[in-house]
Amino acid sequence: MSLYADIYPVTTFPDLVPQREHRNSCILRLERLENTIRSYHGDELHHEWLNDYLDAGLELAQEAGERDLIRLQESWLRRIYNTLRDTGVNVSCDEAWRHQCLEYLYQPFFALQHLYRAQPGSNSRIKTLSRDFSFISRYVI
Amino acid sequence: MTDQLPDLEIYIMKANPEAVHSWLASLFKVEIIKSAAGHHHYRCNDMDVFLNEGAEKNFASLWFKQNDTTWHTDLELARAAHSALETEIRCSAEGWKEGDESAASDNGWIKLNKGQEKSFEWH
Numbered sequence: 001m002s003l004y005a006d007i008y009p010v011t012t013f014p015d016l017v018p019q020r021e022h023r024n025s026c027i028l029r030l031e032r033l034e035n036t037i038r039s040y041h042g043d044e045l046h047h048e049w050l051n052d053y054l055d056a057g058l059e060l061a062q063e064a065g066e067r068d069l070i071r072l073q074e075s076w077l078r079r080i081y082n083t084l085r086d087t088g089v090n091v092s093c094d095e096a097w098r099h100q101c102l103e104y105l106y107q108p109f110f111a112l113q114h115l116y117r118a119q120p121g122s123n124s125r126i127k128t129l130s131r132d133f134s135f136i137s138r139y140v141i
Numbered sequence: 142m143t144d145q146l147p148d149l150e151i152y153i154m155k156a157n158p159e160a161v162h163s164w165l166a167s168l169f170k171v172e173i174i175k176s177a178a179g180h181h182h183y184r185c186n187d188m189d190v191f192l193n194e195g196a197e198k199n200f201a202s203l204w205f206k207q208n209d210t211t212w213h214t215d216l217e218l219a220r221a222a223h224s225a226l227e228t229e230i231r232c233s234a235e236g237w238k239e240g241d242e243s244a245a246s247d248n249g250w251i252k253l254n255k256g257q258e259k260s261f262e263w264h
Contacts, residue, residue: 075249
C-alpha cells in the first residue's frame with residue numbers, strides 16, 4: 001500500500017490550469033517584448049514596450065515568489081535586469097534607446113535587492129548586484 | 142571555499158514523492174508535517190523541506206528552507222539528487238555570486254541529465 005495513497009490522492013490539479021495558461025501567455029509576451037527591446041535600432045522611444053516588459057517580468061517573479069519558487073523568482077528578475085542592462089550598453093543600439101533602457105534598470109534592481117535582503121546570508125549577492133548597478137549608473141552619467 | 146547557502150532549491154523532473162521521501166529518509170530523520178494536493182512539507186532533522194509537485198511544467202521544486210546539510214550549493218544538492226533519484230534535475234547557477242565567472246552563470250541554470258551537467262536558459 002502506498003504511503004501516500006490516503007493523504008495524496010491522484011489528481012491533475014484542475015484548479016491550476018487557468019493559472020498555468022495565464023503564466024504561459026505572460027512568458028510569451030515577455031519573450032516577444034524581450035526580442036523587440038534587444039533588437040531595436042530606431043531612435044523613437046517606446047516607453048510602452050519597457051513598461052509592458054517590466055509588468056510581465058515582475059508578474060512572473062511575483063507569481064513564482066507566491067509559490068515559494070525562490071530561484072525561479074530570482075531568475076525572472078535577473079532576466080529582466082540583464083535585458084535592460086545589456087541593451088543599455090549595446091553600442092549598436094541608438095543612444096537614446098540605450099539611455100531609456102538604463103533608466104528603467106532601477107526597477108528590477110530594487111526588486112532583486114529586496115529579494116536578497118529577505119534572504120539571510122545573501123550579502124555577497126547584494127554586494128555583487130550593487131557593484132554592477134553602481135558601475136552602470138556611472139556609465140550612464 | 143564556497144560559502145554555505147542559507148537555503149537550497151532544486152527542480153526535479155516528474156518527481157515521485159515516495160522516491161523523494163525515501164531518499165530524504167535515507168539521509169535525515171524525516172517527519173511528514175503535511176502532504177496534500179501535490180504539496181509536501183517534511184521536517185528533516187531540524188530543517189523544513191518542501192516538495193511542490195506542480196512547480197513548473199514537469200518539474201517539482203524541492204526547497205530546503207534552512208540549510209543544515211553538508212551541501213553548500215544548489216548544485217551540490219542537485220548532484221546528490223540526480224544520483225539518488227536518477228531523473229533530470231535543474232538548479233540555479235547562482236549567477237550573482239561574487240567572483241563566479243564560470244560559463245554556467247551565463248545562462249542562469251544548470252541541467253543534470255544522464256550524468257551530464259549543462260548550462261542552459263530556462264524558458
